[in-house]
Amino acid sequence: MTTKTSEATDRHGRYTLGIVDNDPLVAEAPRSSFERFHAPLEVIWALTDPEDALVHCLHAKGRPDVLLTDIDMPRLSGLGLFHELQTRKLPITVIGISAFPNIAEEPGLVILPKESAVEEIVQLAGMLRRDDDLTRWFPTPTKPNPLSPSELHALTHYSEGLTTTAIAHTMHVSESSMKTFAKRAYEKLDAHSRTEAIAICVRNGWI
DSSP states (O other), rough: OOOOOOTTTTSSSEEEEEEOOHHHHHHHHHHHHHHTTTOEEEEEESSSSSHHHHHHHHHHOOOOSSEESSSSSSOHHHHHHHHHHHHOOOOOOEEESSTTTSOOOOOOOOOEEOOOOOHHHHHHHHHHHHHHHHTTTTOOOOOOOOOOOOHHHHHHHHHTOOOOHHHHHHHHHOOHHHHHHHHHHHHHHTTTSSSHHHHHHHHTOOO
């Protein structure tokens, strides 16, 4: 579905993105990826109810420039949502995602695999919107990781909710060594807490 740039696009060339998938984990997963890579598609909402997504699309304040929608959903499928938006001639570029991308052939709708990378989605949006900046976009390389493997493994396990004792057992080291790994990691990241250190690692794509 090719449209002209909508009013939701800001003066810096960024576009707004809405995501809808009846699986809450799948609906939220792309948000962190788009934010981590500073993609030119800004996620303004990620919803699990396609009918709720339609309501957002109908109102100018919540209307995204690009909609990433799961195809196979109960009550209102991604195809049904696409048809509703087409009927109303809303200025939204719709991209479908599915575990089975060949599930349907619909004129004006491209369906990508659910595991598609951020740049594939952004570049497809660029082609559909005829925006060369989007079409040529690639993620900005992340900052070099200053942590040693042991320090990174420690923070990764902490991010999974494991205790210091459990992590020490998993890594076959003493608890005092674990605390040393964590302390060194905080110092290298200039973090003041475990939560802050983990957030820095996630933001930079290290864990």
